[in-house]
Amino acid sequence: MKVLISxxxxxxxxxxxxxRRQGAEVTVVERAPAxxxxxxxxxxxxxxxxxxxxxxxxEQARALRTTMRGMSMVDGDGNExxxxxxxxxxxxxxxxxxxxxxRDDLTxxxxxxxxxxxxxxxxxxxLAQDAHGVDVTFESGRQARYDYVIGADGLHSxxxxxxFGPEERFLEHxxxxxSIFTAPNFLGLDHWQTWFREGDVGGxxxxxxxxxxxxxxxxxxxxxIDYDHRDAEQQKRLIxxxxxxxxxxxxxxxxxxxxxxxxxxxxMAQVKMDRWSAGRVTLVGDAGYCATPLSGQGTSLAMVGxxxxxQELGSDPATAFxxxxxxxxxxxxxxxxxxxxxxxxxxxxxxxxLAANGxxxx
Numbered sequence: 580m581k582v583l584i585s586x587x588x589x590x591x592x593x594x595x596x597x598x599r600r601q602g603a604e605v606t607v608v609e610r611a612p613a614x615x616x617x618x619x620x621x622x623x624x625x626x627x628x629x630x631x632x633x634x635x636x637x638e639q640a641r642a643l644r645t646t647m648r649g650m651s652m653v654d655g656d657g658n659e660x661x662x663x664x665x666x667x668x669x670x671x672x673x674x675x676x677x678x679x680x681x682r683d684d685l686t687x688x689x690x691x692x693x694x695x696x697x698x699x700x701x702x703x704x705x706l707a708q709d710a711h712g713v714d715v716t717f718e719s720g721r722q723a724r725y726d727y728v729i730g731a732d733g734l735h736s737x738x739x740x741x742x743f744g745p746e747e748r749f750l751e752h753x754x755x756x757x758s759i760f761t762a763p764n765f766l767g768l769d770h771w772q773t774w775f776r777e778g779d780v781g782g783x784x785x786x787x788x789x790x791x792x793x794x795x796x797x798x799x800x801x802x803x804i805d806y807d808h809r810d811a812e813q814q815k816r817l818i819x820x821x822x823x824x825x826x827x828x829x830x831x832x833x834x835x836x837x838x839x840x841x842x843x844x845x846x847m848a849q850v851k852m853d854r855w856s857a858g859r860v861t862l863v864g865d866a867g868y869c870a871t872p873l874s875g876q877g878t879s880l881a882m883v884g885x886x887x888x889x890q891e892l893g894s895d896p897a898t899a900f901x902x903x904x905x906x907x908x909x910x911x912x913x914x915x916x917x918x919x920x921x922x923x924x925x926x927x928x929x930x931x932x933l934a935a936n937g938x939x940x941x
Contacts, residue, residue, distance in 0.1 A: 597889030617841025618682030625935025
């Protein structure tokens with residue numbers, strides 16, 4: 580079996596790992612010139628912990644967990660209005676089995692685990708499929724034929740656009756935008772998160788494993804905005820425009836944003852599709868069923884979806900995509916619901932754990 584996967588974040592390499600275990604020939608193509616650095620703290624929960632364990636990376640992930648000591652909230656003047664040492668908004672309660680890990684740490688783990696052919700600095704330009712395979716032309720001009728093409732390329736998936744149509748058909752906007760970038764740790768954060776909000780703008784700062792660095796979230800509430808999702812300078816201007824009225828240390832955070840080379844920005848939007856597959860092309864993770872960071876389950880959905888898809892392709896390729904959808908759709912629905920269960924406050928911990936364990940893995 581010859582498989583092309585688009586996207587080398589989490590879902591793509593996890594899928595590559597399991598397909599290689601079944602003897603498939605796997606190529607992973609990634610538009611970025613190298614593994615992407617930066618990103619927020621993400622969570623491995625519920626069934627995804629089982630996937631990590633079966634991949635042999637669970638203990639490595641635990642060793643890289645963020646080990647936060649707690650969190651606080653401050654008002655517009657920087658006065659502390661709440662403090663907790665029992666858990667954090669991003670990672671939940673400290674006594675849970677979940678693993679909060681920085682996105683780039685997890686990406687490095689799953690990429691190193693998957694013995695696949697990684698091609699960086701390229702992307703899919705065209706897809707043409709027939710009953711027996713998919714002909715792919717890459718932006719570099721290279722051409723190749725595969726048995727299956729799988730999009731694990733995120734909210735703005737190229738594979739989804741080529742196989743199913745414009746993304747506007749499938750994105751359900753949740754009225755928020757968020758950015759994340761690294762900055763010098765001028766606040767002296769030590770395994771700590773600080774959250775702040777004024778009206779419909781706000782964010783968080785939290786320490787990195789590198790004591791001299793902190794990671795910064797800045798975001799705002801707004802309806803759909805027309806912007807280029809590959810133009811970081813335009814996106815920084817949007818953050819500057821919406822967040823420049825904030826007080827406390829935000830002016831310094833905005834200044835650091837302009838120097839950041841790992842800036843990320845996007846809308847909080849879910850992907851809703853009637854089908855994730857078209858012929859020999861299918862989608863996994865955010866490309867097919869993004870739940871948004873508001874759910875806290877995007878990483879786990881990608882890992883579990885990749886595992887289930889690989890299982891089904893290894894069992895019977897002729898019916899694999901249908902069985903993949905039948906198994907995953909109830910799980911996806913539960914986890915997407917978390918993002919709208921209690922907007923702005925986070926879903927109840929009990930709901931998160933129920934959703935995270937809402938699928939049986941063979």
